[in-house]
Amino acid sequence: MDEENIAQDPRNRKKYWLGISINLIFIIFEVACGLFASSLALVTDAVHNLGDVLGLVISLVAVILLKRKPTKHHTYGFYNTTILAAFINSLILVASLTLIIWESILRLLHPESHVNGGIVAVVALIGVVINGLTAYIFQSGAHGELNERANYWHFVGDALISLCVVIAGVAINFTGWEMIDPLVSILAAVFILRESWNVFISSFDLVTNGVPDGVDEIEVEKYLLSLPEIDKINDMHIWALSTTEIAISAHLQCDQPGDYMKIIDSATEGLRKNFHIDHVTLQLETCNKKHKESTI
Structure with a gap:
């Protein structure tokens, strides 16, 4: 339930x-x-x-x-x-x-x-x-x-x-x-x-916003990098909203973003299906854009 x-x-x-x-x-x-x-x-x-x-x-x-x-x-x-x-x-x-x-x-x-x-x-x-x-x-x-x-x-x-x-x-x-x-x-x-x-x-x-038990941050990163359009991941954060709700935010760097919504939908569906992360916030960036890494 x-x-x-x-x-x-x-x-x-x-x-x-x-x-x-x-x-x-x-x-x-x-x-x-x-x-x-x-x-x-x-x-x-x-x-x-x-x-x-x-x-x-x-x-x-x-x-x-x-x-x-x-x-x-x-x-x-x-x-x-x-x-x-x-x-x-x-x-x-x-x-x-x-x-x-x-x-x-x-x-x-x-x-x-x-x-x-x-x-x-x-x-x-x-x-x-x-x-x-x-x-x-x-x-x-x-x-x-x-x-x-x-x-x-x-x-x-x-x-x-x-x-x-x-x-x-x-x-x-x-x-x-x-x-x-x-x-x-x-x-x-x-x-x-x-x-x-x-x-x-x-x-x-x-x-303290630690990664919840049952979620392997390295495996999440491996999955996102396995998608053909994604070359690099920046500012990835995984935390719990409650004892059952998990959230993720990340910047995904792509060489050729192509169909923006297709990439976002594919990554979001995979995160929900494979890692039970339902609150997904992803942002696409091109490789020629200089990314300024967050301090946290």
């Missing part, structure tokens, strides 16, 4: 609102139980769930903003707000998880007198159900648009992490070894941090 269809389908908004509501209620419940049971593992799980809820909020905002038409001030519309929000959320999540890892290390050095393993196991088991239900809500988009795929797999991962916390709670109950709680907290936080760091790096690349 493309972005325009996502924006126009009212069922998408409903499932986002449902996912946000049930997870926010559970996060509040999980934090309260985590503090009551002195369990960092539950708090860690709640922080990660909050990050995923923020992701759902971003996706919902994107669905709403996609219906807004470009303006004279925002000529590209509001597609790139999802990139900016993803970057901010990933930055907050990375910082939060880093603090939780530090707190867990301190808990290992100075253990709590008691961790209620029974409460930890029960609350985490509810988390398995909540995260599994949210994943089921987004199952239809598991192989579709990027944001929906990310939401689906995030909550599948959350369900698995909550299952690990269940195991930790049961282990504490039977063994009385309370060090299991901060150890599980560290392992879960490190696992999530690795995933969050990848999202942070990818979103940072897009915020």
Whole structure:
């Protein structure tokens, strides 16, 4: 499903609102139980769930903003707000998880007198159900648009992490070894941090107009130079307008421009077909024209 269809389908908004509501209620419940049971593992799980809820909020905002038409001030519309929000959320999540890892290390050095393993196991088991239900809500988009795929797999991962916390709670109950709680907290936080760091790096690349993942700039250049009319490429730039929309601009130097529109149409069609670049801006130049290269 493309972005325009996502924006126009009212069922998408409903499932986002449902996912946000049930997870926010559970996060509040999980934090309260985590503090009551002195369990960092539950708090860690709640922080990660909050990050995923923020992701759902971003996706919902994107669905709403996609219906807004470009303006004279925002000529590209509001597609790139999802990139900016993803970057901010990933930055907050990375910082939060880093603090939780530090707190867990301190808990290992100075253990709590008691961790209620029974409460930890029960609350985490509810988390398995909540995260599994949210994943089921987004199952239809598991192989579709990027944001929906990310939401689906995030909550599948959350369900698995909550299952690990269940195991930790049961282990504490039977063994009385309370060090299991901060150890599980560290392992879960490190696992999530690795995933969050990848999202942070990818979103940072897009915020700074890096070439989107899945597009090879060298291959794009090779393709354009393979066209018989084109001898040289100047000022080629490839960047993301959103998580799914890619743009390119370039000056194509030709010995004999001939049919101007034929060359432009051929290059544009090839870029869309071979590299899924839909926003194409190309300018033709003759070889006898001295090109002044841009500073960027």
